[in-house]
Amino acid sequence: MNFPIELPPYFIQKAQELQIKTENILESFIRGSGKGGQKINKTSSCVLLRHQPTGIEVRCQKHREQSANRLSAYKLLILKIEQKIKGVASDRAREIYKIRKQKRKRSKRAKEKMLEQKHHRSEIKQNRGELKNF
Numbered sequence: 001m002n003f004p005i006e007l008p009p010y011f012i013q014k015a016q017e018l019q020i021k022t023e024n025i026l027e028s029f030i031r032g033s034g035k036g037g038q039k040i041n042k043t044s045s046c047v048l049l050r051h052q053p054t055g056i057e058v059r060c061q062k063h064r065e066q067s068a069n070r071l072s073a074y075k076l077l078i079l080k081i082e083q084k085i086k087g088v089a090s091d092r093a094r095e096i097y098k099i100r101k102q103k104r105k106r107s108k109r110a111k112e113k114m115l116e117q118k119h120h121r122s123e124i125k126q127n128r129g130e131l132k133n134f
Contacts (some may be wrong), residue, residue: 005071014078018085019055025077027070039064047073056080061098 003015003022004112032046047069058080060073084092088097106114 003074005067005074007071007074011075011078014082018078018081020051020078020081024052026052029066045069047071049077051077051081054081054084056084099101 003012004027007015016051019122022081026049029044029132030046030048031044035039043066045064045066047066049058050056053122056077058077059068060076062072065067071098073078079090079092082091083092
């Protein structure tokens, strides 16, 4: 499995695991869009990758250089294919779930327990007396 660019070992392993073949990936370089003025309008630094079997399409123009965009696009494509094939079991889905769980509002019982512990701690601190010099 030879990718046209050098990917980190983690992504190469993922690609082998998911049986992604480079022959199934269509790669094209297009002009970007958005702010950037003349530079964006003149250079084809935006990378478009299309995985034919799954129909997943990835477009990347984060960086100024075409090579950096190409690397980012391949990484993103591998992650998206993994998410589509594995679904909830994919690493990306687990990470999203973890972040959502952290941001989720605490339950009423958990909040009461936390406030009770805080109150107990503050009482301990208040009961401490000042040390007197002899």
